[in-house]
Amino acid sequence: MSKTERTPPGGYGRALPFVAVVGLLSCGCASARAAPAPAESVVTVRKPALYPETIEYDRKRDAFVIGSFRDGAVYAIDRAGAVSRIVEDARLCSVLGLALDPDRDRLWLVSGDLGAGLRPSVAGPRHLATVGVYVLSTGKPLQYVDLAALSPGDHLPNGIALDAGGDAYVTDSFSPNIYRVTADGRATVFLQDARFAGDGINLNGLAVHPDGYLLVIKKSDGSLFKVPLADPRQLNRVRVDRSFVGGDGVTLVGRTQLFIVANQVPGTATNAAFSLQSDDGWASAKVSATHPLGPVYPTTGVVRDGKFYVLASKLNELIQAPTAQKPSLQEQATIREVAKVPPGHATAVPKTPPVRRTLVARQNVEGAPGWETQLWSIEYPPAAAAPTHHHPVVGIGLVIEGEYESAFDDEPVTRGRAGESFLERPKAEHRIFRNPSKDKPLRFVVTYTIPIGKAPVEF
DSSP: OOOOOOOOOOOOOOOOOOHHHHHHOOOOOOOOOOOOGGGGEEEOOOTTOOOOOEEEEEETTTTEEEEEEETEEEEEOOOTEEEEEEEEOOOSSSSEEEEEEGGEEEEEEEEEOOSSSSSSSOOTTTOOOEEEEETTTOEEEEEEEEEEGSSSSSOOHHHEEEEHHHHHHESSSSSSSSEEETTTTOOEEEEEEEGGGOOOOOOOOOEETTTTTEEEEETTTTOOOESSSOOGGOOOEEEEEOOOOTTTEEEETTTTTTEEEEEEEETTTEEEEEEEEEESSSSSSEEEEEEOOOSOOOOEEEEEEEEEEEEEOHHHHHHHOOOGGGGGOOOEOOOOOOEOOOOTTOOOOOOOOOEEEEEEEEOOOOOOOEEEEEEEEEEOOTTTTSSSBBBBSEEEEEESSEEEEEEEEOOEEEEEEEEEEOOSSSSSSSEEEEESSSSSSSEEEEEEEEEOOOOOBBO
């Protein structure tokens, strides 16, 4: 083992009756005709009636990941369209948003109820608003967080995005709220603003920009907002040479390009993907390309292999259909390539510098052949976190600078600060260990007595 190793950082608006909401998701307007795409650029999901609304890409599986609006599960889709289930949780109704955190081996989702799911919620349509957190590699549930209790009225959690520290931001299409959920499951109203209110579906997709702000689309009127993370009350509408009525999903590419996928609202059928460019930190933007998609009700998109793909499943038909007719609907979702991403660009994921682990000293244990004691100095930059891991032996640590948050197995989060000691338990799943500070490092030393040649941390 080298001396130094680096690891990855571990009451607003007018309420509408349900039938009116259905109308906002489906209208009879004529839409632009889409040019046929080459067969190899379209993946057909080989399981009908899933009606996914959200999509991500899992590099480790080399698979798209979708959340089902109909059955409330999460699935991986391979390049041929074959389907395998990742998350099955009886508490979920309709999965409307997904966010993957591969560095921490986490999958985040939001679940709501519009009356079209196979498992109706106890809360009933327009009242369920939850966030679920799962182990990405296994689907094991970790957190289940209620957002509806934070604000009165109707709710439809919709978009979700993660910051560099592993915290989530969630939009609510029926309440004028953006929520924040920390990595250990603490939820608050991050921002409530009258500009987010309106008729029907309002706040929808969002992205976290690496420079410290959210970009959020409002479906009902097509507004795009910039919301600073440090002071969300300083939000502004991004100046653009058009609006994006029906805007649903947003995907940030690099720092200066944003894709918006728009479908339809009563009176307007946009059904297109737009590429936006900004050279002033998203105070303003211009549309650089428009991609008509046809009457397929596209919802959102994702980047894979330098290409931007859009998900569509005619979800509006499911929501609009009478209850008795819903089981007969068997639409197969499609994932269609619509644009190339410039070389050198990738989906922008906020990153923190890596954790620095330095082996300071080691000494053979007298009377115990094959064993040694190791002393490590470890530094976590601001907002850095470890992925889920295990320790084969006990570790005894002392915090030199900063603070930490830690949790083993399903136990609650504990916290410590400079001058305090801690134990790293052997064999247990160390599911959370992070530096919660956004601007101060965490430094500590830890010692292990361990078989020679064995690593003290197993990821």
